[in-house]
Amino acid sequence: MSLPVHPILAAGGGPVIPNFGGASKCVVENHQFCMSWFLHNFNTVFGPRLVQHIVLTAIAVGVGMVIAFTAAIIAYKENWFETPFSLLAAFLYGIPAIALFELLVQLTGINVFTAEIGLVSYTLLILFRNTLTGLRGVSDATIEAARAMGLSSRQRLIRVEIPIAVPAIMAGIRIAAVTTISLATVAAYIGAGGLGEPIFEAIQTGFKTEFIAAGALAIALAIVVDGLLVLLERLVTPWRRRTLQGA
């Protein structure tokens, strides 16, 4: 048979692959991964989705950090606040992503804003816990020294307690960022765009290359972001690099 197989005809239970006329053999036969197709479509399909994905994640972690950080400071000063906020954050964290998005769509519609509400709510627990743990980890001796110097409680917070909590806070941001990158693919379900879009599309069509490419990009993004955050952490905490062993 030398006739090109029409995808629709070939779909006897098999994959449905859009054929725009110039499909290569690799694409037509739906091989595991077609590099040429990927490269050819990078600028139109994957590049913009990757950027969307980064923006989606950055906004979610940024907004989540502002909320969680504020809550952690309040909980650090007023102990009673810890339990209610923890419960709320754990509750949100516990809702399955698809269910949460479905629920939010009823309230705010199918758009990026809805997706961000969902993504932010997933970052809260991790960021809150880590920030609070970091603040509480400041040694009593350090706090006593700061008090004895006449630092007000506000000065102590800004000059001593928060800087010492930075490693714990950064650890939280790293986990939150990686988790959000992964979760954000689900947000495409409610029209948020990002790398989830080609993944959902590929699930519909069964086109392996698109599926693997988008998935691999999401994984690569998570690894790169995590690495960059490690570098950032080292940059802002020079005091942790050089210490005596066993001190």
Next chain:
Amino acid sequence: MVNRLISITEGDITIDGRSVRQLELTQLRRGIGYVFQQIGLFPHMTIESNIGSVPRLLGWSKSRIRERARELLELVGLDPEGDLRRYPGEFSGGQQQRIGVARAMAADPSIMLMDEPFGAIDPIARERLQNDFLRLHRQVRKTVIFVTHDIDEAIKMGDKIAIMRDGRLIQLATSDQLLASPADEFVASFVGEDRGLKRLRVRMLRDIELDPPSANATPAPQVRDTTSLHYALSRMLTEGVNRLDVIDEEQRHVGSARLQTIMDSIAPASAPKPGESHTAAA
């Protein structure tokens, strides 16, 4: 309580006639250097920033803080150039406490509060820190309140010693007075059964009455007049002599100390001196 880390429930503490209860809290604390057992250096700050903590609050310029940090590192026996930019985690406990002392003195407070400052430091480093701090104290002349559970440290460091028990002041005296006449059983047992020997440590040869130098006496081992009686006695024991020639800074022979002189000098003043007749005969 002095810097109101613990609030006062009863009574009062005054500094230069002013009650610490009336002073503004931050003002009060910035005027008192505080050194304590756990040291509490700020791990995220360089040594320079640690020392500059209080000066920064007082609005000193950067260059003045650096200058002061250098000066203080030198004073406490650390490297004023290399150590300035390092972090507390890079130093040993003893070195950290030196930095703690430097930090407490940064804004030149007239009062230093030292709460068991050398308690968590190994005995050899502690001994060195004590000696260094004594030397430092002679240079800077400050009022130091030094809290310790170690009576030997108190005797060594203190001009005046206040013995506290269950929150009550039992005795306030110089170390010599304390060892010579403890106020009660508790103080006596606290200063130790060997208080007679300890007294030998706090007095120097120049504090006691020496025999005038005599030309026809046989030469004896020479010791400085600033030698403690403890060391002098030890010299006599090891060299098997009962007389030492005492010399001053300019190597002049200022007198002789005999075993009996040392014994007499620490004998209770009220009791009859048992060796008196013997002394006269000798």
